Amino acid sequence: MAFVLQMLEMGKRKSWFHSLNPNAKLIWWLFMIVVPILVTNPFFLLAVTVAIWLMSIGAGIGKQMYKFLIVTYPIMVGFIVILWPFFYAATPDQHFLFNWSVFHYSLEGFIYALAMGMRIVLALTACTFFVMTTDLMDLASSLGEFLQNKLKISYMYPLMIISSFKFLPELGGDYQTIVESFKSRAMDLDKGSFAQRLKKYIPIAIPLIDSMLRRATQIAIALELKAFNSANKSRTFYRHHPFRWRDVVFMLLGVLTIVLSILIKQLGWGAVEMYL
Amino acid sequence: MPEPIIQVDHLYYKYDTRDTYAVEDVNLTIEKGEFVAIIGQNGSGKTTMVKHFNGLHKPTKGRVIVEGKDTKDLLTSDLARSVGYVFQNPDHQIFAETVLDEVSFGPKNLGFSEEHIKEVVNKVLEEMALSGKEEDMPFQLSRGQRQRLAVASVLAMEPSILIIDEPTTGQDWRESIALMELVNELNRKGHTCIVTTHNMNLVSLYARRVIVMRQAKIALDGPTQDVFREVDELRKAAIKPPDVYALTEAIYPGIKLDKPILPDDLAELIIRNQKVGR
Numbered sequence: 001m002a003f004v005l006q007m008l009e010m011g012k013r014k015s016w017f018h019s020l021n022p023n024a025k026l027i028w029w030l031f032m033i034v035v036p037i038l039v040t041n042p043f044f045l046l047a048v049t050v051a052i053w054l055m056s057i058g059a060g061i062g063k064q065m066y067k068f069l070i071v072t073y074p075i076m077v078g079f080i081v082i083l084w085p086f087f088y089a090a091t092p093d094q095h096f097l098f099n100w101s102v103f104h105y106s107l108e109g110f111i112y113a114l115a116m117g118m119r120i121v122l123a124l125t126a127c128t129f130f131v132m133t134t135d136l137m138d139l140a141s142s143l144g145e146f147l148q149n150k151l152k153i154s155y156m157y158p159l160m161i162i163s164s165f166k167f168l169p170e171l172g173g174d175y176q177t178i179v180e181s182f183k184s185r186a187m188d189l190d191k192g193s194f195a196q197r198l199k200k201y202i203p204i205a206i207p208l209i210d211s212m213l214r215r216a217t218q219i220a221i222a223l224e225l226k227a228f229n230s231a232n233k234s235r236t237f238y239r240h241h242p243f244r245w246r247d248v249v250f251m252l253l254g255v256l257t258i259v260l261s262i263l264i265k266q267l268g269w270g271a272v273e274m275y276l
Numbered sequence: 277m278p279e280p281i282i283q284v285d286h287l288y289y290k291y292d293t294r295d296t297y298a299v300e301d302v303n304l305t306i307e308k309g310e311f312v313a314i315i316g317q318n319g320s321g322k323t324t325m326v327k328h329f330n331g332l333h334k335p336t337k338g339r340v341i342v343e344g345k346d347t348k349d350l351l352t353s354d355l356a357r358s359v360g361y362v363f364q365n366p367d368h369q370i371f372a373e374t375v376l377d378e379v380s381f382g383p384k385n386l387g388f389s390e391e392h393i394k395e396v397v398n399k400v401l402e403e404m405a406l407s408g409k410e411e412d413m414p415f416q417l418s419r420g421q422r423q424r425l426a427v428a429s430v431l432a433m434e435p436s437i438l439i440i441d442e443p444t445t446g447q448d449w450r451e452s453i454a455l456m457e458l459v460n461e462l463n464r465k466g467h468t469c470i471v472t473t474h475n476m477n478l479v480s481l482y483a484r485r486v487i488v489m490r491q492a493k494i495a496l497d498g499p500t501q502d503v504f505r506e507v508d509e510l511r512k513a514a515i516k517p518p519d520v521y522a523l524t525e526a527i528y529p530g531i532k533l534d535k536p537i538l539p540d541d542l543a544e545l546i547i548r549n550q551k552v553g554r
Contacts, residue, residue, distance in 0.1 A: 009293045057505075119332035174368065180332050186356035186385035186433060203381075206371040210415070 007068060010061050010132035016246070017059035021115055021140035022137030023146055024247035025130055031254030032126035036119035038261040041149065043116040048257055052125045061132045068128060076124060077117035078080050115272040136165045142241035156229050174211045178204055195254045279341060281437060281468050282306040282329055288337035289324055297336070299322040300492040308436075311502070313479040314472045316489035317514045322472045325489065326439050329470070330359035344435070357386055360435035364442040366419075366426035375417075376410040378425060382433040392520045396432050404428040404458065420451035425489070427458065437468045444475050456482050461492065480504065480518045480536050488513050501533035 011018070017025075032052070036045055045088055056065045088109030090099070097106035140162030144155040179189065189200050223229075264270045284304040299321045302513065306312055314322045327333040328340045331352040340347045343358050363369060379400060383393045397511050401407050404424040409417070414425055423443070430438070440459060444452035446479040452475065460482050463469045473479060479486060479500065486503040488496035490513040496503050504510070504517040505525060520539050527546070537545075 006293050036290075065405070177363060177365070177368045178288035180352075181361075181363045183332065183352040183358075184330055184356055184361040184363075185369070185429065186353045188351060188353040188385075203371040207368055210367060210370075 006064055007128065007131050008136065010064055011135040013060060013133075015059040015133070017055060017133045017250075018135075019240040019246075020133075020250050021241050021243055021247040022142045023241065024237075024243065024251050025134050026139065026143070027251050028254040029126055029204075031251075031258050033123055034227075035257055035261050036122050037169070038258070039264055040115050040119065040272050041264060041270055042118040042260070042272065043114040043120045044264055044269070045115075047120075049122045049125050052122075052129050056129050056132070058168075059129075059133050061129075065125075065128055065132060069125065072124060073121060076120045077114075080117045080120060081110065081113045084113035088112055112272055114142050136162055138239070139168070140243065141237060141239055145237045145241065146234060154229070155235055163219070167219070169211060170215065171208075175208055178207050178211075278307040281308040281310075283341040284338070285341070286338040286541070287325070287335050287340060289321075289328065289333055290336045291324075294485075297492050299328075300496055301532060302338075304487070304494065304497070306468060308468055309463070309466055310485055311460070311469045311483050312471070312485045312487060313480060313483035314470065314489060315474070315476070315513075315515060316495075317484045320489040320513070321492040322489045323441055326361075326441065326470060326472060329437065329439060330361045331355045332361070353385065356382065356433055356435070358435055359439065360430035360433060360441065362427050362430050362438070362440045364445050366422040367415075369426055369429070369454055370422060372414060374411050375406060375425060377407045378414050379429045379432050380506060382429055386433055396434060400428040400431045403431070403461075405454075412485045415524075419446055420448075422453070423447060423451070423455060424458070427455070431462070435467075437470065438462060439470045439472075441472050442474070444473060444478060452478060454480075476504075476516065476518050479519070481538065483536070488515065500536040505533075512517045518526070 039045065041183045053062070053065075056062045085105045085108075086103060088104075090096075090104045090106065090109075094104075094109070096104055096172065097107060097110070098105040139237060140158050141248070143162070147153040147158060148155050183189065187200060187203075189197060191197075192200070261270070282305070284302050287302040287304075288297050288369055289297055289299040290428045292297060302321075302325060314326065316322045328335060328347060329342060331350050331354070338435075342355060347355065357359055360546065370378060372381060380393050388396065397405075401410065404427060406421065406424060406428060409421070414422060415423060427440070438459070443455050443459070447455065454535045456471075456478050459469050459471065471479075471483065483500050485498065486496070486500045487494055488503060488510065495513050496506055496509050501521075504521045507517065507522070507525075510517055520537055520542055524533070524537055524542055524545075527542075528549075535541075
């Protein structure tokens with residue numbers, strides 16, 4: 001939870017990447033999600049991931065991104081590497097490390113799983129970069145402005161989604177305080193087996209749910225009191241997020257990556273080689 | 277002979293998400309049995325500092341010694357036996373179905389015997405005026421009662437140091453006084469009490485020592501009556517002392533006070549001086 005809060009806090013920093021239009025970053029992020037769908041070549045995916053890391057250093061969030069991803073990468077990749085080979089179609093020419101009945105684990109399956117893990121790594125890195133360089137309220141406002149003015153879609157919908165993120169820091173703050181209050185009453189959350197530790201979180205959930213419900217009610221009342229979603233549909237926006245050249249350049253970076261992905265795919269280098 | 281119970285030695289603390297220190301080069305000794313109020317603007321570092329006393333925060337630099345032990349080596353759950361911490365919002369700690377379960381939660385975690393738990397729970401419920409409510413649902417209690425329940429559930433662990441963070445938030449004057457009276461009573465019984473608050477009138481009424489925090493540092497530290505007369509320093513910390521201090525200073529400039537002054541004390545002083553023709 002603390003990590004999530006830190007990630008959201010990062011979005012408020014100042015850098016060239018932070019100053020970009022949130023919609024441009026959203027579009028870039030969507031491109032980065034498409035890249036691992038188009039291409040499975042781990043070296044290409046690795047190159048794109050490294051590029052994002054370099055951008056994160058430029059944005060001054062490298063340290064925080066490292067702290068988050070150093071924990072998340074092994075979990076995600078480890079999970080895939082352990083499970084995926086069991087579902088990799090077995091053929092007699094594979095190098096089996098384990099083969100019993102329908103259960104098999106081959107070197108080819110392992111390599112393929114690593115490549116699949118690389119896809120997750122890229123998606124995760126892009127997602128983390130996007131969250132850490134974007135203020136979620138700015139995103140809500142720019143997205144809302146775009147949806148309302150260009151697509152005639154109510155601002156309520158993006159606000160509903162983004163609000164849930166926006167209040168994450170406050171919810172996280174409540175969670176932190178609740179955990180601290182339980183620790184102060186001699187509850188050691190780190191001791192015991194996994195099941196025992198899980199059980200210790202049940203008492204924590206109760207005040208957290210209470211706090212969430214209170215907050216949700218307060219927000220609903222506050223929004224209504226400020227005439228949110230009233231009969232007047234022509235809502236105006238205090239902050240405008242125009243598209244500037246830098247936003248176009250940033251989006252073009254995403255387009256360039258997609259073009260490269262398609263090119264690599266067309267040249268036949270887009271898939272995983274077995275290297276065996 | 278005063279016995280130090282908390283020693284803070286060149287304490288620095290920085291949150292991961294911030295570039296500046298939330299607590300910077302703080303040095304402090306709190307003696308056993310003191311009643312200390314820590315005051316300051318929001319964000320001045322008072323809560324961050326007191327969270328070091330029960331190990332919720334570990335120093336970025338420096339040391340915090342509680343009852344002779346460095347908190348760096350101890351978990352909050354280990355320190356809970358010595359340091360009780362009551363949070364600002366009682367709803368952040370209430371979870372049990374009954375008052376009894378809520379109060380006995382801490383002692384159970386500390387491994388108290390069943391008999392001892394029964395004894396201590398009855399005692400604190402009586403002290404907190406919650407006797408007879410053992411089977412009540414905590415969430416159905418009034419805000420004042422929930423605040424007292426939060427204090428009771430901490431006191432049940434029999435800590436020698438009691439930290440209360442903003443004890444009067446969301447309470448009316450009568451409830452605030454009642455709670456502070458309880459804290460004062462605990463102090464008289466030997467507990468070391470540390471209160472962080474914005475309520476200067478309550479500080480004046482109860483605290484014998486005041487620590488003013490400003491921009492992560494201690495700006496003033498001394499007996500209540502002395503600190504409240506440092507008007508210029510207090511102004512820098514955006515603190516307005518109770519009016520009685522300004523009035524006393526205006527009537528008797530430079531008068532030496534040996535205890536915190538209350539309106540009744542000033543009235544008595546005026547009458548006494550009038551009698552002797554001053």
